[in-house]
Amino acid sequence: GVRNRSLLKLVARRTLATQADTDVFAPLDTFPDRHIGPDRNETSYMLSKLGYDSMEAFVAATVPQKIRVSSSSVSDASIPALSEGELHARARELANANAPFRSYIGMGYHNAVVPPVILRNIIENPAWYTPYTPYQPEIAQGRLESLVNFQTMVMSLTSMDIANASLLDEATAAAEGMVMAYAHCGQKKRTFFVDKGISPQTLSVLRTRAKGFGIDLVIGDALKGVQEHISTGKLCGVLVQYPDVDGYVRDYGMLTETVHKEGALVLCATDLLALTMLKPPGEWGADIVFGNSARFGVPAGYGGPHAAFFACSDALKRKMPGRLIGRSRDTMGRPAYRLALQTREQHIRREKATSNICTSQALLANMAAMYAVYHGPVGLRRIANKVHRFTQILKSSVESVGFKVVNEGFFDTLTVNVAPLDGVSADAVHNAALAAGINLRQVDAAHVGITLDESVTPRDLVDIINVFRTSASSPVLTVTDLTVPAELSVPAALQRNSKFLPHPIFNQHHSETEMLRYIHHLQGKDLSLVHAMIPLGSCTMKLNSTSSMIPLTWPQFSAVHPFAPKDQVKGYLQIIKELEDDLCKITGFHACTLQPNSGAAGEYTGLSVIRAYQESIGQGHRNICLIPVSAHGTNPASAVMAGLKVVPVKTLQDGSLDLEDLKTKAEKHKDNLAAFMITYPSTFGVFEAGVQDACRIIHENGGQVYLDGANLNAQVGLTDPATCGGDVCHLNLHKTFAIPHGGGGPGVGPICVAEHLAPFLPGHPVVATGGDQAIEAVAAAQFGSASILIISWAYIKMLGGDGLSHSSKIALLNANYMAHRLSGYYNLRYKNHNGRVAHELLIDLAEFDKAAGLKVTDFAKRLQDYGFHPPTCSWPISTCMLIEPTESETLEELDRRASFEFCDALIQIHQEAQDVIAGKQPKENNVLKNAPHPPQVIALPETEWNRRFQFSHFTYRPYSRMTAAYPKPWLLEKKFWPTVSRIDDG
Structure with missing residues (x-):
């Protein structure tokens, strides 16, 4: 129809423009045109709507001039752009530089046979790798079910009571378990015994974590040396490996009984495949069981990403780190899955949390679960x-x-x-x-x-x-x-005598036909970037390009052991060097480590590096970390893990940092000030003009500045963390640099540092890396989740410096155009003195709650009826939505864009809310309160349609089925359906 004709005109206009502007000898498969949504005409249109005649004028009104960097700092001169074809040729050249040796090194890493049905339909399928963490369960039932399969698999094989939905890797899982044992003993017993048969990388990560908590590690033979430490009354836990790194299979039953008599815990690192033959740890009394699930169909990938599993006894579940999926019911009484026990997590407990875990390894956990389902x-x-x-x-x-x-x-x-x-x-x-x-x-x-x-x-x-x-x-x-x-x-x-995996799901999908259908059945329940934009603020859900994903599964990259000799991994090492160099150019810093395998891990690493530096100059007593009250929960949790005490800093009414409060507290704690953590642009979605002043205050009082790079997508080529005044920053490669979120992981959180911090970058006990005064390892593998570094390397190389900078400009423009569209309907909470936001915007819904009892959740669930993933809800302010459109969303016609359909949806929901305020629909029974409306609700018989299941009495819906399901005409052509009705978000 008309829409298709408009699309054809748009395509023709773009094609003619490309033909007119392109040198005949230049590649036609340039990446910026594919990655960045708006073309030149559309960009000009949006700028004019905002009152600007050029992109530079708009950027000048958005980014403070005093922190701007030279346009040449990130440009094609510093980072030359490759076309998609050129990138693949270069990637193939580097892949072939990796020698195809067969590795039987072990040490926690194995070659895996990935069933082709899983390879093609999960790891190579954007419907599985582009969703976000399932905070909106009504549009995430597929991967939630798969993660329940993962948890069930782990519980059955380990014979434990409860398991989480994955952690970052085996070594960090060990560290989480150690801190659990320490917390279980009331933080009074500080001795933790580690058996000598543990993997060396696990021991190194344990040493890093133990230092921050003041835990005393003792290494020895657990069967012989534990008793003398029990007699001291200071033992909180014992860690054994089963089988151990040298292959021994030992009986720890008597040891467990002895340790339990003293009130301490027994932790066991193990192997899921071995547990199909070995007596499971739960049967001989282990309290916490963990390991690497990667041999269940996940390639070695030069160290990762891999999903660690983590299980424990029921008594310990409220101290267990990581996501936990539980079974609930929707408002129709139907079974449904959701995240459970979230009050344990850092976004709730902040500095009181015992773990900073946020991103985990959901995609890899799903692969491992599917492997168990298939076999x-x-x-x-x-x-x-x-x-x-x-x-x-x-x-x-x-x-x-x-x-x-x-x-x-x-x-x-x-x-x-x-x-x-x-x-x-x-x-x-x-x-x-x-x-x-x-x-x-x-x-x-x-x-x-x-x-x-x-x-x-x-x-x-x-x-x-x-x-x-x-x-x-x-x-x-x-x-x-x-x-x-x-x-x-x-x-x-x-020898194992007990049965395992008795659940029907592990006993019915063994043909490829059945497995294929099961994977696609689950896939159909989840909203991903293949369906619609995911405008989650502070999450940067941009395009994860096919071109950058393709090399990932080449065997020259996927089948490489992390401890293979360096002369066999020349291709990998070159990619890593180029990526580190490019990230240093982008951030303005001197050195980089890619070892941290999540953003939160990057925070912890950066703070640990700061502490090591301060110790080296005789300032190891510094232990105060100033953190704004608006900070993400991982910031205070990471600070505590690094051995710091958190002192909160106020924000002003306009959302900016209270510099007077910062100065007062920095001066008060000047003798012990270690660090200041700040996110830039702020979590309120604004470039704060005083960021350099804040950093100067910290430096004048003896501290170091940690700049949280979660929002770096707004900075590239415009400013950088070093210019802002930081000493160290972390980056989220799964945000700014296009690694897919995978439904809750994998992620990579590298840190870049100033020259004085470079000597302290983390090392590794097996493969030499890091600075000459390196802290111990922060991840199991020396380069963390090395295989997915290829994605960010490819993204940077294909965009080039000019494309990277233009991406940030368009991210800012899209957010500001969206703010312009919505400003007549919603209260835009924060903006700068020019009326501009950064790359995201915060809308406040408090007025609707006050007038009609309509909560943020009601708006979020109603957006699902429009086929959209809701923005970030109730953070950083409980009454707000944080919206981030990114640079990747494209115009469909001149003023009709995927993200503007999102604006149309929010505008229509505003009208629906006004109807409730005006009394046209009851406050407790309306189209928002009853949202979302899945097919099962829309298809109810008339008598059932007029009954709401969450009430004990009959209540008639005061709106039609069409209003519920198709509130905008374009939904008749394309709509993603929630598969269950509302689930308690808990």
């Missing part, structure tokens, strides 16, 4: 049996030529003593392995480690065996020479 208990046991039998064959073959396997009980890992053979060293074995294209674990001068997995073929197994036979000068074997031992090598007392 089921029988399939998982077959995989485990194959891995174990291959390990048995390897043991007998290695020992047959004179080597000694030191761990008698094992699942998939052997530690081989090569010393019994004269003239053979671990180095000689490693060299033989490398010559065969194989990586083994370098334990020490006399020991070699091998960990097998489901990817190992009989040919691979023979190749590994022949590495040892060649080293021993013995004849090589062939596949036909292999024999399988009759008995398992798991001690009888530790």
